[in-house]
Amino acid sequence: MHLKNNLYSIDKKLLLTAGAKVNESTLNRIARRAGEIHYIKVKSTPLIKDLKYTFSDERYEVMLSPEETNKKILKIAGEISIPKLLLKELASIKKKLPYTYHHILIITILSAKVALDHHLENRYDIGRVMRLGLAHDIGKSRIPQQILNKTKPLTPQERKIIRMHPLLGYILLHYYYGKEHNKYDYASYEHHERLDGSGYPRKLKKINRYSQLISIIDTLDALISRRPYRRAPYTLRSAVDFLLNEAKKGRLNKRLVYLLITYARKDKPLLRGLKVSTKRRDFLPVYNVYGKTIHN
Ligand SMILES: [Fe+2]
Ligand SMILES: [Fe+2]
Numbered sequence: 381m382h383l384k385n386n387l388y389s390i391d392k393k394l395l396l397t398a399g400a401k402v403n404e405s406t407l408n409r410i411a412r413r414a415g416e417i418h419y420i421k422v423k424s425t426p427l428i429k430d431l432k433y434t435f436s437d438e439r440y441e442v443m444l445s446p447e448e449t450n451k452k453i454l455k456i457a458g459e460i461s462i463p464k465l466l467l468k469e470l471a472s473i474k475k476k477l478p479y480t481y482h483h484i485l486i487i488t489i490l491s492a493k494v495a496l497d498h499h500l501e502n503r504y505d506i507g508r509v510m511r512l513g514l515a516h517d518i519g520k521s522r523i524p525q526q527i528l529n530k531t532k533p534l535t536p537q538e539r540k541i542i543r544m545h546p547l548l549g550y551i552l553l554h555y556y557y558g559k560e561h562n563k564y565d566y567a568s569y570e571h572h573e574r575l576d577g578s579g580y581p582r583k584l585k586k587i588n589r590y591s592q593l594i595s596i597i598d599t600l601d602a603l604i605s606r607r608p609y610r611r612a613p614y615t616l617r618s619a620v621d622f623l624l625n626e627a628k629k630g631r632l633n634k635r636l637v638y639l640l641i642t643y644a645r646k647d648k649p650l651l652r653g654l655k656v657s658t659k660r661r662d663f664l665p666v667y668n669v670y671g672k673t674i675h676n
């Protein structure tokens with residue numbers, strides 16, 4: 381894969397020049413160039429206040445109850461350390477792309493919420509889930525805003541550019557995490573992949589379980605958010621129907637989608653014996669050009 385433009389880190393280092401080939405050796409070089417990484421604990425940064433505020437997002441009122449779990453998530457979040465440059469990157473996203481910033485924080489806490497479920501039998505390290513959530517969409521900051529905010533269908537070229545964000549984030553994370561990069565960079569690269577190989581950018585069928593979790597929450601939030609490319613967002617119900625259908629088609633992890641549903645329902649059903657129907661039970665947004673290009 382080749383880059384279209386120069387790629388700079390948040391501290392203005394030129395990481396790759398336009399046209400550069402991205403491969404193992406260029407990526408390793410970037411990780412080595414990072415040198416010693418300066419970490420900072422989340423609780424001593426503005427991020428902790430923003431994460432706390434994110435719990436008050438009304439759209440997730442049902443999913444983000446009860447209160448005790450939220451406190452637990454916030455406590456774990458406070459204890460994780462992230463590279464100072466990643467923090468700087470997030471601060472810049474907050475200013476430039478407030479929607480993306482809120483989205484990133486929502487993904488971080490909701491993924492932690494699902495990962496805390498005892499049905500997953502401690503298969504997830506919650507701190508790692510949150511680090512991956514915080515890093516998953518940083519590549520968006522390198523996509524021109526006029527493309528991100530477009531209200532009309534994208535041109536094939538624009539779609540190609542947007543689809544670069546997983547790779548751009550992945551490259552940036554090599555620099556921000558240095559030699560520790562492979563612990564925290566993969567969800568950025570994989571969160572738009574689908575288990576049947578229909579995702580992007582690599583059409584993977586084998587996807588890391590952390591990335592699978594992030595991608596389900598990511599899809600949910602993308603659907604129920606107000607976006608320029610549709611007049612109204614999906615309702616939580618129609619979004620859940622959408623996820624169920626994706627799971628049925630073998631694109632998303634069915635067990636994780638089911639777990640998410642147990643949180644999304646007011647009566648908080650148990651996973652065992654959970655009844656779901658894949659019939660459409662709610663209306664879809666009227667004008668929605670998400671994922672469409674002018675040629676389809
Ligand atoms: Fe993304
Ligand atoms: Fe995302």
